[in-house]
Amino acid sequence: MPSPAKLFIxxxxxxxxxxxxxxxxxxxALRAKLSPDMVAVYQTGxxxxxxxxxxxxxxxxxxxxxxxxxxxxxxxxxxxxxxxxFSGSLYLLALTGARALGAITPFGGAAFIAAWLAFAWAxxxx
Numbered sequence: 294m295p296s297p298a299k300l301f302i303x304x305x306x307x308x309x310x311x312x313x314x315x316x317x318x319x320x321x322a323l324r325a326k327l328s329p330d331m332v333a334v335y336q337t338g339x340x341x342x343x344x345x346x347x348x349x350x351x352x353x354x355x356x357x358x359x360x361x362x363x364x365x366x367x368x369x370x371x372x373x374x375x376x377x378x379f380s381g382s383l384y385l386l387a388l389t390g391a392r393a394l395g396a397i398t399p400f401g402g403a404a405f406i407a408a409w410l411a412f413a414w415a416x417x418x419x
Contacts, residue, residue: 294357297356297366298353298357298360302350302354304369305346305351305352308376309346311342319339319387331386332387335383341375341379342380345380345408349376352372352412358419364412364415374401374404375401375408377401379398379404380401381401383398
C-alpha cells in the first residue's frame with residue numbers, strides 16, 4: 294500500500310478513536326457539569342470530529358489509487374487541521390466557557406470546506 298494511503302488511513306482511524314473517546318467523555322462525565330448549551334456545543338464538536346475522521350479514512354482509501362495526488366494530500370491535511378481547529382475549539386469553548394475560542398472555529402470550518410473541494414479536485418483530475 295502506498296505510504297500516503299497508510300498514513301491517512303491510520304490518522305483517520307486514530308482520529309475516529311479519539312472522537313469516540315471524547316464523545317463518551319462528553320456523554321458520561323460532562324453532561325452533569327455543563328449547561329445544556331455547552332453540551333450542545335461539545336456534541337457539535339464530536340459530530341464534526343467523527344464525520345471528518347471518516348473523511349480522512351476515505352482520503353486514505355482513495356490514495357491507494359492516487360498515491361501521487363497533491364490535491365488529495367492537501368485534502369487529508371486540511372481535513373485533519375479542520376478537526377483540530379473546528380472540533381478542538383468547540384471542545385475548549387464548552388469546557389472553559391472562553392468565548393474568544395469561538396473566533397477559531399470558522400478557520401476549522403474553512404479547512405473542512407477546502408479539504409472537501411481539494412478531494413473533489415483530486416477525483417476530477419485523476
